[in-house]
Amino acid sequence: MAGTQKDAAQKERQVVLSVHDLTVGFGSTIVLDNLNLDIYRGEILGFVGASGTGKSVLMRTVLRLLPRRGGSIKILGTDYDEATDEQRVALDTRLGVLFQHGALFSSLTVKENIQLPMREYLDLPQSLMDELAFLKIEMVGLAPEAADKYPSELSGGMIKRAALARALALDPDLVFLDEPTSGLDPIGAAEFDMLIARLRDTLGLTVYMVTHDLDSLFSVCDRIAVLGQKRVLVEGTLEDMFAFDDPWVQSYFRGKRARSVVTTEQDATPTAQSD
Amino acid sequence: MAAEQTSGGDGERFVARGDWRNHSITSVLPTLEGLETSTGRGRIEIDLSGVDAMDTAGAWLIRRLITAKQTQGRDVALVGATSNIDELIAVLPERAPAPAAPTGPRPSLFERTFTPVGRIVTDVAGDLVAAMHILGSAVRGAQMKFGKGGGISPASVVNQIDHMGVRAVPIIALMSFLIGAIIAQQGAFQLRYFGAEIFVVDLVGILQLREVGVLLTAIMIAGRSGSAITAEIGSMKMREEIDALTVIGLNPVGVLIFPRLVALTIILPLLTIIANFAALYGAAVVTWTYSGITFETFLARLHQAVDHTSVASGMIKAPFMALAIGIVAAVEGMKVGGSAESLGKHVTASVVKSIFAVIVMDSFFAIFYSAIDF
Numbered sequence: 045m046a047g048t049q050k051d052a053a054q055k056e057r058q059v060v061l062s063v064h065d066l067t068v069g070f071g072s073t074i075v076l077d078n079l080n081l082d083i084y085r086g087e088i089l090g091f092v093g094a095s096g097t098g099k100s101v102l103m104r105t106v107l108r109l110l111p112r113r114g115g116s117i118k119i120l121g122t123d124y125d126e127a128t129d130e131q132r133v134a135l136d137t138r139l140g141v142l143f144q145h146g147a148l149f150s151s152l153t154v155k156e157n158i159q160l161p162m163r164e165y166l167d168l169p170q171s172l173m174d175e176l177a178f179l180k181i182e183m184v185g186l187a188p189e190a191a192d193k194y195p196s197e198l199s200g201g202m203i204k205r206a207a208l209a210r211a212l213a214l215d216p217d218l219v220f221l222d223e224p225t226s227g228l229d230p231i232g233a234a235e236f237d238m239l240i241a242r243l244r245d246t247l248g249l250t251v252y253m254v255t256h257d258l259d260s261l262f263s264v265c266d267r268i269a270v271l272g273q274k275r276v277l278v279e280g281t282l283e284d285m286f287a288f289d290d291p292w293v294q295s296y297f298r299g300k301r302a303r304s305v306v307t308t309e310q311d312a313t314p315t316a317q318s319d
Numbered sequence: 320m321a322a323e324q325t326s327g328g329d330g331e332r333f334v335a336r337g338d339w340r341n342h343s344i345t346s347v348l349p350t351l352e353g354l355e356t357s358t359g360r361g362r363i364e365i366d367l368s369g370v371d372a373m374d375t376a377g378a379w380l381i382r383r384l385i386t387a388k389q390t391q392g393r394d395v396a397l398v399g400a401t402s403n404i405d406e407l408i409a410v411l412p413e414r415a416p417a418p419a420a421p422t423g424p425r426p427s428l429f430e431r432t433f434t435p436v437g438r439i440v441t442d443v444a445g446d447l448v449a450a451m452h453i454l455g456s457a458v459r460g461a462q463m464k465f466g467k468g469g470g471i472s473p474a475s476v477v478n479q480i481d482h483m484g485v486r487a488v489p490i491i492a493l494m495s496f497l498i499g500a501i502i503a504q505q506g507a508f509q510l511r512y513f514g515a516e517i518f519v520v521d522l523v524g525i526l527q528l529r530e531v532g533v534l535l536t537a538i539m540i541a542g543r544s545g546s547a548i549t550a551e552i553g554s555m556k557m558r559e560e561i562d563a564l565t566v567i568g569l570n571p572v573g574v575l576i577f578p579r580l581v582a583l584t585i586i587l588p589l590l591t592i593i594a595n596f597a598a599l600y601g602a603a604v605v606t607w608t609y610s611g612i613t614f615e616t617f618l619a620r621l622h623q624a625v626d627h628t629s630v631a632s633g634m635i636k637a638p639f640m641a642l643a644i645g646i647v648a649a650v651e652g653m654k655v656g657g658s659a660e661s662l663g664k665h666v667t668a669s670v671v672k673s674i675f676a677v678i679v680m681d682s683f684f685a686i687f688y689s690a691i692d693f
Binding site for chain 1 (some may be wrong): 344345348374381407418659660
């Protein structure tokens with residue numbers, strides 16, 4: 045176990061999530077057609093696409109919340125269809141999901157929400173679980189007083205943070221974030237981006253992020269994938285996006301909003317590096 | 320994974336090895352707790368060079384150990400950690416953050432005893448006011464703030480009649496058929512001792528038409544439609560749909576609750592009629608089977624036993640019970656808070672309270688009818 049991990053770390057681009065020839069449809073409509081996608085360890089992949097192109101469908105299919113018509117999905121080198129029950133449980137504990145609206149359990153407090161996966165999977169004393177829950181709460185930038193609040197008493201941004209804390213409860217390897225910064229103010233969104241980048245650096249997370257926030261795409265994403273025409277139109281760095289010849293991609297990355305972000309990012313870069 | 324302690328030279332040395340992750344740290348917890356509380360002198364070195372992997376849980380244990388030793392006034396050095404692990408331990412706070420302890424004096428025994436009682440009383444008063452508010456707003460209708468439009472939307476009422484009335488017919492008919500049959504069977508067996516089996520027709524006829532028919536139908540509707548109304552309005556409240564209606568300038572009670580109240584007051588009497596027919600038919604079948612009373616005899620006896628007051632006294636109650644069910648359901652729906660648990664609580668409360676209200680109303684009607692000799 046230990047040996048294989050060290051080998052894997054040496055191998056430079058280890059594939060964490062591999063989607064091969066995925067086809068998903070509802071009734072007579074095909075939403076995704078022979079889609080291929082690879083995500084590598086330690087990267088933050090930003091996923092964009094026009095509304096209704098199937099970004100959420102893809103994420104939900106990868107998480108096995110939706111059935112698929114064909115193709116294979118390998119998470120952390122394991123194909124869920126061929127895995128034994130023990131392997132499936134082990135796999136579940138290595139994934140964390142932040143749903144778009146948080147999906148916190150409304151009848152549990154924030155602390156209980158975070159401790160729910162710990163309670164199920166780990167054999168730890170309550171005092172240590174409390175400490176770990178408070179650590180996660182602090183990590184995502186919430187005040188300790190929020191721990192005993194119910195989700196209905198939290199603001200939208202706090203719900204996002206609490207949901208991220210729950211997604212990180214088991215220190216997963218791969219985290220899925222569905223529009224993590226939507227509904228946050230720009231400062232809060234920037235903090236959230238920095239938080240995700242910091243967690244990636246310290247915990248070695250791999251992040252799959254569905255987002256429409258150009259700031260997030262430009263500031264934290266290592267790689268960007270664009271979904272369109274029922275497949276991944278293009279994937280690569282920001283430069284690849286600018287170079288790609290597709291009307292939607294061009295207007296997305298070269299539009300007025302994008303240009304303003306690019307210029308401010310370039311202005312901000314030297315200061316960011318200095319601290 | 321493992322943790323071991325060696326001492327020598329001018330201090331101690333802790334060596335950690337293996338996989339320090341949340342699913343495997345359980346085995347090392349007792350050792351670490353021992354290390355945290357143990358006392359010694361000199362400098363401490365924590366060697367992490369043998370650690371394969373570490374997550375926040377493992378890092379937190381190391382961090383906690385460092386803090387514990389530092390508070391004992393000893394020098395702690397971390398050696399052999401990879402840069403990732405070093406960084407991970409460094410970002411953790413020295414102590415687990417904890418919320419500030421609640422301040423203020425503890426309430427007195429008197430306060431703790433009577434606060435819940437007082438709360439119940441004010442809740443009941445609040446419920447009554449809310450019920451009156453809903454009744455009043457419902458009468459005013461779906462009016463805009465500036466008086467345009469308003470009144471009743473026929474499509475919505477018809478839709479509710481379909482949901483709450485038409486689709487309830489089979490279950491109401493079946494239930495009443497069985498209730499009528501059971502009453503007739505029990506009555507027939509008891510009356511047989513007196514040779515008065517024919518009077519079972521009087522028993523079933525009067526009991527069903529005056530009391531049981533409307534009461535059981537109302538209870539069924541309270542469970543079937545009252546709960547649905549509370550759940551619908553409650554989940555609309557949770558998703559701010561009620562607020563949206565208010566902001567658009569509509570009266571949410573008029574738009575949502577009024578059609579349901581109208582539909583309930585229409586369907587409950589109609590369902591009561593169906594229930595009465597079904598129950599009498601059930602009784603006729605049973606008396607024919609067990610006592611040999613033919614349908615002709617049954618009908619002739621029924622004609623003599625039942626006059627219009629029996630039919631009317633039951634039917635008059637139906638609209639009032641319907642209103643009570645609707646208002647209780649709406650009041651509970653409007654009280655739903657943010658959580659799924661609160662939705663469940665209020666749906667339960669809605670059914671319990673509306674059944675209770677229906678039975679209380681029925682007993683008041685019984686007293687009233689006997690007072691006016693109806």
